Amino acid sequence: MSQTITEKILAAHAGQEKVHPGELLSAQIDLALANDITAPIAIELFEQSETASVFDAEKIALVPDHFVPNKDVNSAKQVQVMRRFAKKYGIKHFFELGDMGIEHVLLPEQGLVLPGEVVIGADSHTCTYGALGAFATGVGSTDIAAAMISGEVWFKVPESMKLHYEGQLQKWVTGKDLILYTIGDIGVDGATYKAMEFVGPVIEALPMSDRMTMANMAIEAGAKNGIISPDQVTLDYVSSRAKRSFSAYKSDPDALYVEERSFDVSKIEPQVAFPHLPENTRPVSEAGTVPIDQAVIGSCTNGRIEDLRLAAQVLKGHRVDKNMRLIIIPGTPTIYRQAMDEGLFETFLDAKGIVSPPTCGPCLGGFMGILGPGERAISTTNRNFLGRMGHSTSEVYLANPAVAAASAVLGRIGSPEEL
Amino acid sequence: MPDQVRHDMMTRSSLWGRSLPSDRDESMKIEATVWKFGDNIDTDVIIPAPYLVTTDGQELGKHCMEPVDPTFSEKIQTGDIIVAGKNFGCGSSREHAPMAIKGAGISCVVAESFARIFFRNAFNMGLPIFEAPGVSGGIDPGDRISVNQDTGEIIDHTNGKRFSANPIPPFMQGLIEAGGLMAYVLGKRQG
Ligand code: SF4
Numbered sequence: 001m002s003q004t005i006t007e008k009i010l011a012a013h014a015g016q017e018k019v020h021p022g023e024l025l026s027a028q029i030d031l032a033l034a035n036d037i038t039a040p041i042a043i044e045l046f047e048q049s050e051t052a053s054v055f056d057a058e059k060i061a062l063v064p065d066h067f068v069p070n071k072d073v074n075s076a077k078q079v080q081v082m083r084r085f086a087k088k089y090g091i092k093h094f095f096e097l098g099d100m101g102i103e104h105v106l107l108p109e110q111g112l113v114l115p116g117e118v119v120i121g122a123d124s125h126t127c128t129y130g131a132l133g134a135f136a137t138g139v140g141s142t143d144i145a146a147a148m149i150s151g152e153v154w155f156k157v158p159e160s161m162k163l164h165y166e167g168q169l170q171k172w173v174t175g176k177d178l179i180l181y182t183i184g185d186i187g188v189d190g191a192t193y194k195a196m197e198f199v200g201p202v203i204e205a206l207p208m209s210d211r212m213t214m215a216n217m218a219i220e221a222g223a224k225n226g227i228i229s230p231d232q233v234t235l236d237y238v239s240s241r242a243k244r245s246f247s248a249y250k251s252d253p254d255a256l257y258v259e260e261r262s263f264d265v266s267k268i269e270p271q272v273a274f275p276h277l278p279e280n281t282r283p284v285s286e287a288g289t290v291p292i293d294q295a296v297i298g299s300c301t302n303g304r305i306e307d308l309r310l311a312a313q314v315l316k317g318h319r320v321d322k323n324m325r326l327i328i329i330p331g332t333p334t335i336y337r338q339a340m341d342e343g344l345f346e347t348f349l350d351a352k353g354i355v356s357p358p359t360c361g362p363c364l365g366g367f368m369g370i371l372g373p374g375e376r377a378i379s380t381t382n383r384n385f386l387g388r389m390g391h392s393t394s395e396v397y398l399a400n401p402a403v404a405a406a407s408a409v410l411g412r413i414g415s416p417e418e419l
Numbered sequence: 420m421p422d423q424v425r426h427d428m429m430t431r432s433s434l435w436g437r438s439l440p441s442d443r444d445e446s447m448k449i450e451a452t453v454w455k456f457g458d459n460i461d462t463d464v465i466i467p468a469p470y471l472v473t474t475d476g477q478e479l480g481k482h483c484m485e486p487v488d489p490t491f492s493e494k495i496q497t498g499d500i501i502v503a504g505k506n507f508g509c510g511s512s513r514e515h516a517p518m519a520i521k522g523a524g525i526s527c528v529v530a531e532s533f534a535r536i537f538f539r540n541a542f543n544m545g546l547p548i549f550e551a552p553g554v555s556g557g558i559d560p561g562d563r564i565s566v567n568q569d570t571g572e573i574i575d576h577t578n579g580k581r582f583s584a585n586p587i588p589p590f591m592q593g594l595i596e597a598g599g600l601m602a603y604v605l606g607k608r609q610g
Contacts, residue, residue, distance in 0.1 A: 024588070037471045041514055044474065045601055067472070074472030124512040124536055138512040140540035146604040156588075188459055189506040193535050222506060224535055277459060364468040364511075385463040385510060387486040 002252035006195040009135040021159040030117035036064035038122030045145035055151035061093040063103040071367040101332025104128040104300035111241030115230040131211035133230035159258040165202035167266035175210025176400035180271035184281030192222030209306040273398035294377040295408035298329025302380035314405035321411030326353035447568035455560040458504035466519040480522025497524035504555040508537025549584035
């Protein structure tokens, strides 16, 4: 009775021995997450239901990260709704400014998501936690409201897709490039409704930060979840953070996959996704001359300390082009302090970049770096949809932190090798 | 706009509330004019993030599709239908997307395929959606089409072409019959 890791986790949470792709089931959840855009709707629905208490005040995380520090009166009101709700129902994991970070960087860092768990979030990049070997997926606010009452959520068991990576990583090639390359290969709907399971020696050698970058972007291929089996790297990451026990699952060797693909990473260069879809990828050497106005380094995709170190390594001793704005956004207060202590801020400021407090900010065109008509940005975020970072004639190019930093110095899209 | 459409919109939106329409044999058919969009229409196009500071459907509706068609919400008639290509609703998990479409006055969305979170949210929000192969090539902007919500049959009355939508999975029909996900969960709690 062979099963994939995704199937095993869902079976365990549905109280079944086995599940089949396509089967509809109700699963117990270990954590439900919502942010300042999606929580207010869930809260309104919850309160309309006149339920006396939430299913478990320790299994709900409310993170006001999208428009916080509040960008205007309406966003301040949305956070007030969350704050009042958290007080009233004793929600343990409500993050006030000072503790608040970008949700998908923050929750793993704080040990709130662990291997083998089922996590739902009213945010599409909830799939990030698959990097820890959890089943994690984005849902709507209504699902969160229902889950806050019942502690359960319904799922259709996804078919699994196996993506195998082998070979030698080239210089400046990161998890970001592997996932961009993969999305370029299968398309933005190449994994719709499916589980993307990342395997192979290259994945096993990746640090947690790169694994999270890869799982984060599974949704950009339409996937329900991205997942990597826990190994020693995972255990080293979670052991000091976990405050509860967890289970590490692995796919059986003869588990069934609807599709399998293999990538020889030796042939993969740093990638750039051109507007307006993450699948429009090109190797950086084939980007041509694309002048840019702004570079953004941060987000739930690439706002971790390893990403900032990489950017600093490229920026050291350089200054950004005089027509460029460079915005660096550490993902959480812990990362912010770490970057400061390691002297990365000095490198960023010397290069004439600016460091923002942790927030989603420009990633979704909220604030803190909105693009004007016709402006172009290179960004380490995950979406380059039309108008995503500002005006509908602006453009976003997706890349890894090293390429974004190098492009900031060059004033056009380019590789660190050109510096 | 035909009364029928208005009726359907009302019964559908009340799905999200508590009650179901009692007489389902009053035809569950929508007939209206088509607005066409391409592949991969994402949630940032459906409702740009700067407008996510409200949960008022009508307010959101004013900005629906703004990046690709700034006057969309002014041009459409209540009850009109969106027809699109593959992967409609890709991107964010924001329920504001189906809310904005409903708020703008669109009665239903017909597409080659939907992104998964949008699919889920549309059901939870009571926006009828239909996955029907061939529609993006076979239906033109401005055509009059009818969509039978029970059988999934779609007819283009302008060019005479017919399409059939994939059936809604029984479990999700159950959700709708319970009056939406919240009502389903609350019913289970009492039961
Ligand atoms: S950083 Fe961007 S993609 Fe990530 S949660 Fe925030 S808005 Fe969404």
